[in-house]
Structure formats: C-alpha cells, structure tokens
Amino acid sequence: MTVSPLDYRYGRKEAKSIWAREGRHSRQLEVERALIWAHCQLGRVSPEDYEIVASIANPEVVTADRVDEIEAETLHDIMALTKAMAEAAGDAGWCIHLGATSNDIVDTAVALQIKDSIFLQQETLKQLTATMCNLAQRERDTVMIGRTHGQAAVPITFGLKVAVWVDEFRRHLDRLDELTPRCITGKFLGAVGTGAAQGEKAFELQSLIMGNLELNTPVATTQVVGRDRYIEWVGWMANVSTSIEKVLQEIRNLQRSEIAEVGEFFDKDKQVGSSTMAHKRNPITAENACGLARIVRSMIIPSYENALLWHERDLANSSAERFTLSHSMILLDDIIIKCDRVLSKLGVDAERMRYNIDAQKGLVMAEKLMIALVDNGMARDVAHEVLRSASMEALESGENLENVCARLVEISEIFTRQELGDLFKPESHLGFSGEIVDEAIRLARDRI
16 A cells, blocks of 8 residues: 555656665665675685675665564664664674664765665756756747736846746756765764774764765764755755746646746647646746745755754654655655756747736836936936826826827937837847846757
C-alpha cells in the first residue's frame, strides 16, 4: 500500500533514486567502505581486509532487506548496517565501523546525497534558464501592457518580463555554487566531535575519508554536522520554488480569459479541461507546480527546528530530516521540470496583447505625454495635473485619451495632431527594454 503522493504521482526517478531507501543504503555502505580504506592508508587495516570490505560494501551483497531484518531486533539502523556488513565480511568484519559513531556514517552519507542532488539541480536549473533565454529572445520586442496593482500601467515587452526571470535564475545558479562547498560536508570525529576514538591520526583519517568521497572536511562538529548547512540548502530550494511559483503565477494570470495573452500548451486532440465544462483549457501544469512549491517552502520551519539539538546531539531531528531534505529536493526537481515544460511550449498571442493595449484607449501613454510636455517647457507638476485631469475625463466619458488631449489648449499649442498621435504609439515608450533583454540573456548564457 502506498500513501505518499511521491510514490505514485510526483517526482522523477532520477531525484527519487538519490533519496529512496536504496539510495540512502548504498551511500551508507560507501561511507563505511571509505572509513576502512582510510584506516588501510594509515596502516591500521590490512589491504587484504580492506579488499574484502570493499567487495561486500555493495547493496547487492549487503541488502537493505537484511539490514531491516536486523534493525527489527536491534532497533538501531546503523548498528543493523554494521552487523549485516560484518556477517558478510567474515574474518575481515572485525574492522567494520572502526572508531566511528552512527552519525559519522549518517551525516556523511547525507552529504553524498546532497552532492548528487546539487549536481542534478545544476543540470535542470541550467536547462530552465536556457529555455527562459530562448523565450526572452523570441519575444524581445513583443509589446504588451505592463501592470502594477493589477491595473494597466505603461507598455512593456514580454521579452523584458521574461528577462527579469532569466536574471533571477542566474542568481539562483550563483547561490547554488556558493553554498555547495558548505553543504557537501561530512564529518568523522566520533561521538561528540573530539576524535578520541579515531586515534592519534584522527584529523588525517577524517581528511582521507572526505577526500575519498569527494566531500569537504569540517573544522569542528558535535556528533552531527551543523544543521546550518542543511538550512542553507533547504532555504535555497525554498527560494527557487518561490521564483518558479512567481513565474507560473504570472503565466496563469496572463492566461485568464479576460486577458488571454499567453497560454499553457493544451493538446486539443486528447486533453480534457473539465469533466463538465467541455470548453475549458486550464493551466494545470502551472497550477500543479505552484501547489508543490508551497510544500517546498513549508520545509523551512522544520529545517530550522532541526538545528535545535540538545548538547552535542539528540535524535529529534532524524525523523524530520527524512522528510525535509528528500521531499524538498524531489519536489523542487519536479517543479523545475514542469516550469521548463510550460515555458518551452508557451503560446504567446501578440495580437491579443495589442488588443488589450488598444482597449485602454490611450491611457497607458499618459506618462509618455507628461514627460514630453516637461521636455517642452511645462513644469512637471503642471504636466502631471493636465494628464491626470484628462485621464479622469477619458475614463468617465469612455473617450480615447488622445482625443481628449487634442482638445486641450495646453497640449495643442505644444504638439501638432500628428506629433500627438506619435506620442500615443506604445512602441515609443519602451525605453531600453531591448537592451536589457539582450544583456540578461548574454549574462545567463555565459553562466550556463
């Protein structure tokens, strides 16, 4: 019987395999092997015994099922692991787990899981950023209404809207690079972090293990790796999930029937939008990803609380971290892929965008005309009042703002009718939108 939606509905196998029972088990075996390899390098374990340990540190030899059988008796997962390894290693089993405490194995194995997760995250985030770059370039000069407070503001381009996302995700990639060394750190100085059980070469032993596993070596730990490292990674995932929800929320808003400027791909031959409303074409992928992003963000609070351990450690964090780390990573991976799917097939209706601009009857050009009046000698506050009053009249009467302005002496004595008409062209008030798009794309493509 499956209960978690991760088992049957959400998440890719590439992400799940890292955090699944088997993924955890195989990495713990790898850490136990690295420990004995380090002892071998220091002369405490013979090469022959190490070779035996290396040969049985294999999930097909020491199976997760066998570990579970032993744990049912010992009620201790790592003790069960070491017993299973020792029985498979025979006489070489004497050195299994030598000088280690459970969390030397657990936290170092988690560091391996985080390392593999970050590698996957770098790949998927780069792909999403590349998709955004392509979309921004394609729609570089597509004019649409910019909106603030849910109201029409002034013209923008859809390319600029996407370029803002592009630059945000470039920053996310930079943050991931910055946090990676801190978050792929294991530990191997024993029960309370003193290294007493590791012998005179404790520091060298720990460095050898971390080097063999391609992890970073901490300066000081208790029995556990500092959870500030996990908080930073989960916080990054929450940040990325928020950015994705922001992007897809914008897509959903722009797909609303009364706006209808963009649209998530809909397979008109097979896809069903509603069980009763046959006309519906709902943005289901975007909605799905937005909902999952909220779950990722929810992992922030228990992640902070997991850092609040008693003295050198307690076990209150262990059960919670089986959810916070795995679920955050698997769900973030899922929503990155879904966001990429939405944006790579996104429909953009430039004609509808122009229709919506025209439906504003010139009001979105009020700022442009006000600035032009100032440039021609009118005081800024006076120009603002002229356009404010004209806009209110246009709104009340339903007339086009250009026609209202054409009747005003303050304006007609400065601009001819043709000049006034040119000032009401949306393309005339895009500023440096194109250049901003180009620069955002350039920096992002250089980064990925």
